[in-house]
Amino acid sequence: MPLTASDFCKIILAILLPPLGVFLERGCSGDLLINIIFTCLGYLPGIIHALYIIFKY
Template sequence: MSILTIILSIILPPLAVFLNKGLGKDFLINLILTLIFWLPGVIHALYVNNK
């Protein structure tokens, strides 16, 4: 995981997931989590990008 991916995961979690996985279920899950509350979106983005 690069520094850019970590920074994007913290600032814009859906963008980080989109750049890594593309449009799919991971992106939609992250978008919903980010819209509900920012922190679960960050945790999910870090998890997906680290996996």
């Protein structure tokens, strides 16, 4: 499945604020909570998780 323009916006938001990128992709779910925890533990793990969620779904 090719990337769309909205995916590029989500990727940029995931780099700037990882939980926002996950929220736009999956909504208010367990993935959002996991990403918030990763972001609090370290900014880089939050980015990696957000990008994983965006590319997975």
